[in-house]
Amino acid sequence: MKTPTIERPAGDRSGAIRRGPLARVVDRLGSGLLQVVLILIGLFWLVPTLGLFAVSLRDQTANTSSGWWTLLTEPGQIVLDNYADLLATGFTASFWNTILITVPSTVLVIGIAAMAAYAFAWMEFRGRDALFLVVVGLLVVPIQIALIPIAGLYGTLGIFGSIPAVVLFHVAFGLPFAIFLLRNFFAGIPRELLEAARMDGAGEWKIFRTVVFPLAKPAVASLGIFQFLWVWNDLLVALVFANTENQPMTKALQSQMRQFESNVDILAPGAFLSLIIPLVLFFAFQRYFVQGMMAGSVK
Structure with missing residues (x-):
């Protein structure tokens, strides 16, 4: 039986599709x-x-x-008088309160979530899948429904209004997304790397510290940016759990909004200072952020 052949148009012997000017x-x-x-x-x-x-x-x-x-x-x-007037209002204390809330909330979420994500991705234990489904389910829980119960718990413990109270709330509600993000990234690491490390006598902690975590820098950077921005720009949690002495910048600026027309010279520099730090952080780590967003999209 003769095999049929496809004839190319005259003048086109390369097989490429001809495109117009x-x-x-x-x-x-x-x-x-x-x-x-x-x-x-x-x-x-x-x-x-x-x-x-x-x-x-x-x-x-x-x-x-x-x-x-x-x-x-x-x-x-x-x-530059606006910035001098801003510092005279005690805004510096609010700035440092924001640092004391944001940095621990970001570091703790990354550390705890990374270890939990490694366990969910590469360690076998009873109820692992069911527990991970619970973590995924917590992603849809809004923080508003937990404000009143947590406020009562903080009052019982005697930490209501303090900086640790705000940090603990941010850590608790930041962990589900962080675990979900890092677990999916860790699961994409080749199993051969972990097996080679185990053959060399490395335990789970050493594998996590020397193999898995260094490879997860893009994902960790993306998570760190997300968590930092969320906590830095938060107002709701600060309004509920932070008192006047421990208030972050968002709450301090919100208190100045009551007299907006007469306080523009204070609100504008304060809002710019609260904005410039996240911008610098994003542009400093944008390379890792893009890598983290693209991780896992191409196999």
Whole structure:
């Protein structure tokens, strides 16, 4: 039986699909056009941040009489008195309270979740799958339903209103997502690496510390950014569990909103200081963040 053959169009012996001149022009301009669009989106996203920074550098009279963009043509409006007034209001204490809440909440979530995720991914024990399903189910539990019961528990323990109380709440509600994220990443590590380490006499703790955790830097960085931003920008938990002495920046700024018109010179620099730290953190670790988001998408 003769095998049928497919005849190519005349003038095309390479087998490639012929494309018109318009398609070739689009290919050449596509990458450059995409870069321009992304740059415009980035600049548009930065406009509120630049506006907030400009407002923080102008006195109250200038802010009420003209828009912040006039600073670009009249640099003489720049003053630093707003930041001095902000520090005089005790905002420095709120800044350090935010650090004392955010850093332990992030470090504890990463440490506890990494060990739990390793156990769920590579250790065999009774009820492992059922327990992991419980952890996944906790992802859908909103924090609002736990505010009143936890407040009563903190009152019984005598820690209500303190920084440890806020940290413990953030850790408890940050663990389910952290365990779920890291467990899926750990499960994608080749089993041969762990078996080779066991053949060399390494125990579970040494395997986790020297093999698994170093390979999980992208996922850990992504988790750290998520947790840090969530705790740093939190207001609800701070309003409920932090008293005036231990209040973070979000609660301190919220208390100034009652007199917004007369406190713009304090709100603007305070809001900018609370914004700049997450931006610096994100841009410093964006390489690991992108790697963590792409991890596991291609096998």
